[in-house]
Amino acid sequence: xxxxxxxxxxxxxxxxxIAQQLAARLRLPLLSRxxxxxxxxxxxxxxxxxxxxxxxxxxxxxxxxxxxxxxAAGADCITESNFRAGHATSDxxxxxxxxxxxxxxxxxxxxxxxxxxxxxxxxxxxxxxxxHRDEHNLAEFHDELMAGRYEPLDLPGPVITADTTDFDALxxxxxxxxxxxxxxxxx
Numbered sequence: 001x002x003x004x005x006x007x008x009x010x011x012x013x014x015x016x017x018i019a020q021q022l023a024a025r026l027r028l029p030l031l032s033r034x035x036x037x038x039x040x041x042x043x044x045x046x047x048x049x050x051x052x053x054x055x056x057x058x059x060x061x062x063x064x065x066x067x068x069x070x071x072a073a074g075a076d077c078i079t080e081s082n083f084r085a086g087h088a089t090s091d092x093x094x095x096x097x098x099x100x101x102x103x104x105x106x107x108x109x110x111x112x113x114x115x116x117x118x119x120x121x122x123x124x125x126x127x128x129x130x131x132h133r134d135e136h137n138l139a140e141f142h143d144e145l146m147a148g149r150y151e152p153l154d155l156p157g158p159v160i161t162a163d164t165t166d167f168d169a170l171x172x173x174x175x176x177x178x179x180x181x182x183x184x185x186x187x
Contacts, residue, residue, distance in 0.1 A: 002071045002101045003183055006092065006153065007080035009108030010144050012119040014164040018108065018172070019080035025176045026078070026183070031066050033059045033081035049140075064091055071099035076183060085151045092153055103157040104182050106175075111165040112146035119145050158182060 005028070007019045016032065023030035037059035046052055063079065070077045083092075096103060110118070119141065144150070152159045160178065164170060 003076045005078040007106045008083040013108035015080045071101040105159040109149040112148040116145045
């Protein structure tokens with residue numbers, strides 16, 4: 001039974017950094033919405049927040065098509081994005097049903113004021129793709145950033161909480177070992 005490791009949480013919780021490290025440690029493919037969205041910005045252009053949202057929806061559709069193909073082929077994989085329970089649960093349920101896969105969730109959480117400051121710093125960074133228009137959406141994300149967490153998706157399977165307030169305190173070796181055990185455990 002293939003497994004999808006779903007890494008989620010509010011923007012700037014470190015999902016991408018954790019996903020990249022876990023993918024390397026576990027030797028699994030990583031499928032990320034922003035990894036799809038940013039080339040769309042580069043080829044189709046961007047000009048405002050609405051365009052970013054439109055390309056984000058297109059990137060999500062492509063992401064789920066790639067997840068379906070990967071899991072249907074029997075391969076485990078990792079995916080990361082700011083998956084919200086109210087929006088993404090039904091998509092993941094359909095994915096699991098269509099592919100016979102199972103899910104392991106990692107919910108990234110961060111202290112609210114720390115997350116707000118991290119988001120603001122990221123939006124000013126030259127490393128962040130300008131198509132995200134983060135400098136224009138701080139007010140849009142303020143409340144969810146201050147909450148510091150999302151509710152997990154309503155899916156069967158384990159949910160692991162990763163507190164990313166202090167990245168140096170996050171034990172990636174222990175998380176990798178926990179995931180390795182879960183990947184090799186047949187439910």
